[in-house]
Amino acid sequence: MRQAEFVIVGAGPAGLRAAKALLEVGAKVLIIDRSDLLGGQLTKQTHMFFGSEKQHASKRGIDILGLMIDAIKGHENLEVLTNTTVVGLYKDLVLSCVEQDHYFKIQAQTIIIAAGASEKALPFENNDLPGVYAAGAVQTLMNVYGVKPGDKVLMVGSGNIGLIVSYQLMQAGVQVVKLVEASSQIGGYLVHASKIKRLGVDITMNTSVKRAIGNDHVEAVEIWQLDEAWQGIPGTEEVLEVDTICMAVGLAPLTELLQQIGAKVKYIRELGGNVAKLNERYETTVPNVYACGDVAGIEEASSAMMAGEIAGMEAAIKSGYRYDNQEARLKTLREDLVNLRKGPHGAKVRAGLDKLGVEV
């Protein structure tokens, strides 16, 4: 069986940063990603990031990815498997993988799961019609493959993904007919919301999709207002002519590999669903299996980068590697992460992490 010292599952912002931290001290790293491109969600993020200078604020996501890849590319201790899906994870730290039709196993000494998240969907009538998409899929179609998803879109959800993808749809020449939000508050940053409002997008609160209309594809959508219990109010229906319904209704951590090996997970609504219980070193309840990024709770790319660096360093340290001034460096990273989660937009994450607790 193939042997590997450190295996990182997922080459998004968390996984790439973990890889860099491990390579710094001479560890041997194998990164596995199911996509043909490294970068996870960063591959399609054409917008500029907020946050701190250290996490490349005011650079575009795709350019940050370029920097992250440059930092590890060609390293003699790095091996990368793209187009490869980890389909099974076992207690003896064996991973089973599939690349096309080639099935093979890897024996790892340490594993870092940075698998990210999947998109949530909504149950409404005719939600199986072509033209009903998740927002991340629309972003991939447009920004990675250059495919226009439709001409007239209803966006569902006002989190940052809904707001940013609305803007990017308009950049691609697609009309965003309306953005509806089930709650009474904009979920994402107001600066993103203001931008699309200025461009004429009507943002309607307390409203959701009742049903999609069409024979073999979406031809229209019926929306309706919601009461406080998020139930539709009869008589408030409105039909909009659209060919695309874009759902930006949240992400769920991809903990399936962790659950396969019996790592403890807990359902935390604020963090997107089932998330792995970690100790303060980012290790799961299964020794030598670490988790970072969205798989440990839905946040954003900047926090995934910091968590990835901490997880990579901690994994290296446990295996006997040492960094210059490692205590100070870890302390700074942890403080930066706390600072990033300060303020109203971090409230949900803070509440979620409190509920999850730290298990040592």
Added chain:
Amino acid sequence: MDAKQIIICRCSDVTLQDLYDLFEEGYTTFEELKRIKRVGMGPCQANTCGKMVQWEIAKYFNQPLEDVEFHNMRPFTMGVKLKSIKESAEDEE
């Protein structure tokens, strides 16, 4: 609302009405629904339908979402051809 037209599990073509019917028959957990109707057992392995099934169980039985038990996850995370596994086993010999 026509629950027959609401698809919960795209892989195994399970509608919301199917779930309601099973709830009425006494199947109340994700594991039971999975065994009887294959919900969550297709290519996506409940990554799309899982949260909706959890939500519908919570709503129907008036349970907090946190208390609705998720289904057990086992290898593999997607379909793998038996031929591929056989070839891999032969390589190891």
